[in-house]
Amino acid sequence: MKKKVLSTLLTAALAASLLAGCGETAAPAADTASSDAGAATEEAAPADTSSDAGSGEAYHFEIIVKSYQSSYWQAAVKGIEAEAEAKGVTVNCTGPNAESDIADQVNMLNSAINNAPDGIGLAACDQSACLDALQAAMDAGIPVVCFDSGCPDAPAGSVVSTVATDNYSAGATAAENLYPALKDKLGNGQVRVGEINQEATSESIINRGLGFIDKFAELAKADGYTVAVIGNEKYVNDTKAETVAEADADIVIEVGVPAQTTVELCATEAAAIMNKADTIGMFGSNQVAAEGILTANENLSVLGDKILAAGFDAGSVIKAAIKDGTLFGAVTQSPLAMGITTIDVLCDAADGKSVSDVPTDGYWYNADNMDADDIAPNLYD
Template sequence: MTALAARGLAARALAARALAARALAARALAARALAAALFASGLLAALPARAGEIAVIVKTVNSTFWQNVQKGAETAMKGVQGHSLTFQGPAAESAIADQVNMVENAVNRRVAGIVLAPSDPDALVPAVKKAWEARIPVVILDSGLAKSAEPYYQAFLATDNRKAGELAARALIARTGPEGKIAVMSYVAGTGSEVGRVGGFTDYVKAHSKLQIVGPYYSQSQMATALNQTADVLAAHPDLKGLFGANEPTAIGMGRAVKQAGRADRIAAVGFDGNQDLQDFVKDGTLAAIVVQGSFRMGELGVATVAKVLAKQKVDKFIDTGVVLVTKENIGTDEAKNVLY
């Protein structure tokens, strides 16, 4: 073969390779465009599910409420094939930036699905949107996100916090009567569950009694902070007739303050959630009642729901996980035992 023929052959081979590369790039571009179109049109459900990690990310790991959610999640995984479970949360509910990072990290490592209990209704929206853009299904637990986030998650499982707050208000009014002064000991201002729960409580009190409300005071879900705040409220208001502690650590701190002040026989106190400390307060009369969420059921249904989404099954957008009012009279019943932890 002459040098000229050899150069011609090499040139044709190079041109063929370039043409093949352009064709491959065009096919890849078309595939991406098709995937985007399927995603935008809601037809992505036709694509096969991706096996892998289901990441459960809660408000904090340092709470028996969320630890009970973990037990429910682990129980649900026994019926889920082809996926593994991870469970994490910040050291405190107020560590919102840490939780945002956890969600973003889960998206970056391409988990199969996310179950999230957001600590802030707005701060978590961009991270949940990233999951949606990455085609990772998200199920929200306990506290809602801003309305703008509704397209980005598949289901919201929670206590109807407004109704739960109203239930707590009815229980307190039944014990204080319709007149006097009560205090609201809350946790993290602006959290979706806090807005509904405390809002439902205060609105019911205002509509159905003449009780004066002191507060709310925000413990940042720190028991010691709630204890000190409640002690200060009791000292500043010796005529106080009632207290509402709006979540687990806040209610525990509130109960301890009431007990230390020796005023359990003069103040009606209603707490929220149902760990052993709060059960003991109900049994000894420190608390008149506790409104208890189905935390185990929340974790169990959260994982089961995201597994259904991954299996291309239809799920409801909102699922109410329910509450039970627990008092000294019914604490030993099956209904109470099913939610206490």
């Protein structure tokens, strides 16, 4: 009898937590611990000191990050929490375990709405999955500020501001820096450039990926080369570049997208492309993808001379790779500043002021400039 009671209780607990999200999911990731000594060694100065010491009201905001998978988000949350403390408002930060746990995030968003906060900050894993919730937020009178990844298809008026890197131009920045380094290898028969995107659903990743492809193709066309784009359908279909058939192209851009947003799956995709004899360049559009490329290189040892690779974001692994030349360079965003700005905008929106989009900057960095004063603060661990 005791066995039955115990089993029933456990089953009920199981069912309850399963209801909180489908798939192989569990309870949402714990709230981030407040930053302490165990944090990144590089502190970034808050980029924006124009905030008032207290905006008059102790607002409460719900913040939902894309996931806790990479240190990028930890930096963003640090910025959020620091600014919240400075402004005298409270925040509750949550996020799914992995950036592919879309259903989890939608549930968190709905919970956040139910908590009736003064505003919501959201970095959407899949913007189309959030549309209904965004409508609900608007109906409830809760302003939503999107950060890092926007929701361009959101119902009109539901998202009052998007604080994000212009992901499309960030991707283009990578292409702008990588292309010149690869120019000498062009023209001697067909070559291949690989792009690894961790998924094809979030606005940030899609735009970075497309930004890179389009800019690279544009630069190539200017030099008289033809380009073909193959691989994952989303990127193949949405690219603006003028493309030719694979057999006829001088440059083949191959896009790999794994089934889940994990490093080992990105590594497998990257390995397949990096193994090909005609590959000369690689681009990973976020920290996970870039680390996947580096992991694949552990065995292949082709990065640095045979293949030049550009990454995205920072983190200790990527930074070390750039320092020793394995990675040609990377584009970093300013997650800290993004977090701070998000809180500022939320406060303004809660105050009733009108707000608009705030694009944050993305910087290209490599071994030469990574210690410079304007770049270094954004390179978190």
